Amino acid sequence: MSALGWRTGFRANLPVAASVAAYGSVLGVLAAQKGLGWADVLLMDLMVFAGSSQFVMVDMWASPLPTAAMAAAVGVINARYVLITATLRPLFEGRRILEKLFFVHFVADENWAVTMAARRQGGADLGHLWGGGVCLLGAWCLGTVAGVGFGAAVPDPEAWGLDFAFTAVFTALAVSLWRGSRRDGLPWLAAVAVACLGERLLPGTWYVLAGGLAGAVTAACLPGEEEEGAGE
Amino acid sequence: MIDRTVLGTIAAAAAVTYALRAGGLLLASRLPRRGPVRRAMEALPGAILASLVAPSALKSGPAGLAAVTLTAWLTLRTRNVFVAMAAGMAVVVVARRFGG
Numbered sequence: 239m240s241a242l243g244w245r246t247g248f249r250a251n252l253p254v255a256a257s258v259a260a261y262g263s264v265l266g267v268l269a270a271q272k273g274l275g276w277a278d279v280l281l282m283d284l285m286v287f288a289g290s291s292q293f294v295m296v297d298m299w300a301s302p303l304p305t306a307a308m309a310a311a312v313g314v315i316n317a318r319y320v321l322i323t324a325t326l327r328p329l330f331e332g333r334r335i336l337e338k339l340f341f342v343h344f345v346a347d348e349n350w351a352v353t354m355a356a357r358r359q360g361g362a363d364l365g366h367l368w369g370g371g372v373c374l375l376g377a378w379c380l381g382t383v384a385g386v387g388f389g390a391a392v393p394d395p396e397a398w399g400l401d402f403a404f405t406a407v408f409t410a411l412a413v414s415l416w417r418g419s420r421r422d423g424l425p426w427l428a429a430v431a432v433a434c435l436g437e438r439l440l441p442g443t444w445y446v447l448a449g450g451l452a453g454a455v456t457a458a459c460l461p462g463e464e465e466e467g468a469g470e
Numbered sequence: 471m472i473d474r475t476v477l478g479t480i481a482a483a484a485a486v487t488y489a490l491r492a493g494g495l496l497l498a499s500r501l502p503r504r505g506p507v508r509r510a511m512e513a514l515p516g517a518i519l520a521s522l523v524a525p526s527a528l529k530s531g532p533a534g535l536a537a538v539t540l541t542a543w544l545t546l547r548t549r550n551v552f553v554a555m556a557a558g559m560a561v562v563v564v565a566r567r568f569g570g
Contacts, residue, residue, distance in 0.1 A: 253552045277472055278480070285484035295483055303475050309482040316487045318518070323494035325515045330495060342491045347522065354515045355551075397566065399559035402534070405526045406541045406558035412519035413545040425513045426520045433521035434528055446521045453517020458506035 239365040247353060247362065247369030254348045255373050257403035258289070259381035260392045265293055266385015272299040276386040283379045287346065290443070291315040314442035321450045322350050329353070329364055337364075344371025348407060355414035424460065429453030533565030 262283075269279050274296070286292055291312040298308050323345055330338050341364060349370030356362035384391065392398060416422055433449025440448060501507050527538040541558035545551065 250551075253555060274476075275472075278476055281472060281477070282480050282483075285480055286487050288487050291483070291487065295479075303479045305475070305479045305482050308479060309486050312483040313486045313490070316490050319487070319490040320494035320497070321514060321518055323491050324498035324501075325511065325518070326495055327498040327501075327511070330499075338495055339492055342495050343488060345491055351515075351519060397563070399562040399566070402526075402530065402537060402559050402562040403555060405523055405530075405534070405538065406555040407551065408519050408522045409527075409538050409541040409558065410545040410551040410554045412516060412523055413542050414551075415516040415519060417516070422513065422516055425517055429517035429520040430524040434525050437525035437529075445525060446518060449521025449524070450514055450518040453520065454510035454514045457513030457517070458510040460509065462505070462509050 239363055239368070241365070243363045243365030244369035244372075246356075247349065247366035247371075248373040249369075250352050250356065250366075251349050251370040251373040254352075254403060254407045255377035257395075257400045258348070258374055259377040259384075260390075260395050260398075260400050261289060262378045262381020263385035263389070263391040264393075264395060265289075265296060266382040266387075267390045268293070269296045269299075269382070270386045272296055274299065274386070276383045279382045279386055280379055283375070283382055286312070287343065287375055287378070288312070288316050288319075289346075289378065311442070314444065316443075318347075318443050318446040318450070319345070321447055322347065325354065326350070326367070329357070329362075329367060333364070341368055341371075344368055344375065346371060346374050348404070349374055351408055351411040355411040358415055421457075421460075425453040425457040428456040530562060533562055533569060536565075537561035 266279060282292055282295065286295070294311050294315060295308055298304055298311065323342055326342075326345065330341075333341075345367065349367055352370050353362045353367040356366055381391070392400065395401060429449040429452050432452035433445045436445030436448040498511070501511065523538060527534045530537070537558040540561055541554045544554035544557050548554065
């Protein structure tokens with residue numbers, strides 16, 4: 239794990255971190271309206287660190303606190319992380335269990351995608367992922383705490399296309415991950431079809447989980463070339 | 471300064487989220503490293519990204535699809551994620567301001 243990798247990862251996440259901070263300020267405003275202080279919000283940022291699920295938590299915030307229902311809703315929204323961190327196996331290869339348990343907390347959708355794309359283009363280590371995670375967590379904390387104190391930096395992020403920033407970044411990184419139609423054509427088609435269907439039928443972000451699994455299973459069913467004759 | 475029930479609620483949500491993050495990583499290290507499972511794992515990152523993009527592009531209507539197409543094309547041409555992202559966002563902003 240290198241300092242250079244950390245800095246590269248941090249810098250690579252800066253463009254999307256701007257959008258993360260803007261959304262953070264919106265969350266901060268909503269949280270303040272529910273009576274949460276900046277310390278509550280900061281603690282939630284540091285411990286949960288998963289944007290869309292924190293919006294749902296603040297939305298459900300009421301007296302008495304529905305702790306169990308909230309934890310369940312958060313689980314539904316964050317279920318996709320099981321698949322996302324599963325893809326990081328090569329990055330964590332040879333790491334001690336304590337290192338895995340520490341660094342895995344810094345995995346968000348954005349820095350995961352940035353690091354996976356950087357890996358495909360020649361290399362990114364665990365430091366890259368961590369630097370990106372610190373960048374996003376910093377932007378998220380700054381944005382939310384500022385939102386509690388001063389109101390939203392951008393009152394209507396949708397009007398500025400900031401919601402689309404995430405879709406755009408994921409699109410650009412998906413292009414970088416494309417391995418050609420022979421290997422990725424059918425798996426991606428399956429993923430897109432199942433995700434679009436799932437988005438209408440499933441709760442939370444289970445559609446990401448369903449689409450990802452559909453793509454992976456499709457790839458498993460395609461004939462492999464490299465490892466043929468290896469006793470499989 | 472932080473209420474005990476507030477702390478408990480945040481801790482519960484954090485525990486669930488952390489279990490999902492750590493669970494994926496730890497379970498993956500037990501999976502076989504060859505054959506169909508390997509092919510599945512190698513296809514997974516792209517499949518997850520495609521699953522993140524497609525529904526939100528579809529929800530943004532024709533402008534969303536146009537913006538995603540432009541972003542993808544610019545990524546191929548310029549290899550600059552920031553430029554591609556900014557162009558896609560610009561399409562969406564213009565469509566929302568001036569479109570119906």
